[in-house]
Amino acid sequence: MNVDIGNALDTSPGVSRDGLERLDRRVERAHGRIQEGRERGEHGFAALNLPERCDPREVEDTVAPFGDPRAVVTVGIGGSALGAATFSAALESDVDAYFLDNVDPAHARRLLSSLPLEETVVNVVSKSGTTAETLANFLVVRDAMQRASVDWTDRTFVTTGPSGNLRELAAKHDLPALDVPEGVPGRFAALSPVGLACAAIQGHDVEAILEGGSAAADRLDRAGAGSLFETPAYAYGAVTYALAQRGAGVNAVMPYAESLETFAEWFAQLWAESLGKDGLGQTPARALGATDQHSQLQLYRAGPRDKLVTLLRPTERPDLEIPETDLEGLSYLGGSTLGELLDAEFEATEASLAAAGRPSVRIEIDRVDERSLGELLYAMEAACVLHGDLASVDTFVQPAVEWGKRAARGLLGGGEFPEAEAVRDKETLIVDGN
Known part of the structure; x- marks a missing residue:
């Protein structure tokens, strides 16, 4: 797995190379806290x-x-x-x-x-x-x-x-x-x-999933792993934090593989529930390449400058040849493959955002298999923990979620909860179309 943060440099919003160098000193300190939490098996850090x-x-x-x-x-x-x-x-x-x-x-x-x-x-x-x-x-x-x-x-x-x-x-x-x-x-x-x-x-292969996670964990344990320039998970966590601080309040995760669409849902919960506290956080949005190049990309490239786009793809995948055709204007497709077309769409999206000065990050995994998935999920968890530490939020609690649970339980008669009374006291202004 690798993370390319080059297209998040000197964009709008964006971060400079000098800014990353300064941030890396904070990443090193955060890494020490993360490793200490892991060694002690502290709540939340035990996940790593x-x-x-x-x-x-x-x-x-x-x-x-x-x-x-x-x-x-x-x-x-x-x-x-x-x-x-x-x-x-x-x-x-x-x-x-x-x-x-x-x-x-x-x-x-x-x-x-x-x-x-x-x-x-x-x-x-x-x-x-x-x-x-x-x-x-x-x-x-x-x-x-x-x-x-x-x-x-x-x-x-x-x-x-x-x-x-x-x-x-x-x-x-x-x-x-x-x-x-x-x-x-x-x-x-x-x-x-x-x-x-x-x-x-x-x-x-459950063992292979865990081996992928172990490979990502090993990178945190290596000498020098406290640098964002040496650890993919920390590179992603640090850059997302830096961009959030500079106005990128939305993180649109866009996998270029149908099989990874649900990963974007998993990521959305991880990112939103962990980081959305104290008026801080980065709102996860879900997109699918190349489908959403024909819809959401318009907003990401030409809308408010408040977004980071995370592009994700496997570098190896099964492929399917595109048949030759004599249709005018489409002959260039014949002899190529759907995989080549999808890669071209990926790179065109990345270049389109860069040309407009909009930040993006490229994440690549080897292939969609058990080991790569274990590595990817672990790396995103570590990135989230780092982002939370840099933002000084408690990554591992979810008070807003618990509030809603208590309110629902109270409404169903499962006990006396003041949150349920807040729901009952809701102000209404109904516009009835009947």
Whole structure:
């Protein structure tokens, strides 16, 4: 994996090479704090130890008794689902993967009516075991299985913390259970059983995912890794911070591979929930190359100068030849490939932004496989931790999210919460079109 920050220099907004040199001294100090947090296993920093802590055999042994299912459903929300969804979307498998990560009744009804429930494995993921959306969806899934005369206890396992409703449920019904790692916020848990159980069921190489994460972790441990000029993760974290300070309040992540589109969703949660505090943060936007060159690029190149565009691509991919044609004006395409066209689109987007003085960063991975994905996700987590340290925000808490959870629980009668009263007291000004 490599990160090219050249097109973020001397743009508008942008940072100079001298500015990066000055910032690098702060990166070195931040690196020391990050390494100390890792060594102590402190909350949040423990996530950067997952490639070494997570035992792939434990994950694989837990799911092995389910044999060869036709489908797997992960019931979770946010970090309990997006890491698994990223691996699933990126890697091909004969086992279909689905994610109940919302409580939209129409979606849940359609999904459950289409699944072969007798050949479906269900993974319920919640660290606390009390997440309302997750438990509600699980109860709906369990009911659907019972109505279909499927023994849900034979098709279900949980991934949860040491205590709570799901842990008690697993003990009562003798369900297989995987542990959510201690000290790791959900959005940083992709390289743990939270993100890897679905991958194991789909037959992906869990060990290779962790090896990719370990490769990125090794770069943090090497001598000199405290420099942004020597560590891709720190280069990205430092430049995003520098540009955010200079007005790039939006970070548009634009992978040039359909299989990485869900990665942009995972990144959006990581970036928004970790960095959006105290009036600070960088709003993640999601785009897909080359599709969104025909829509969003207009805004990125000619709209307000408040954006960084992160361009992501694999340098190796399967390819498909474009047939020869005698259509006027299109003959130049014949004999080339879709991959060559996509690379040309990538480089044209990059050049278009540069010509307009708009900042972009290029991230390249070797290929879309298990090892490269593990490396990419770990590097983005480390970049996020560095960005948060430089911005002096608490990267590992999410008070605004917790406020919303308490409000929803109070509205549903799950206790007395002042947040629920704030919802009830909402001011209204309704314009009725009926």
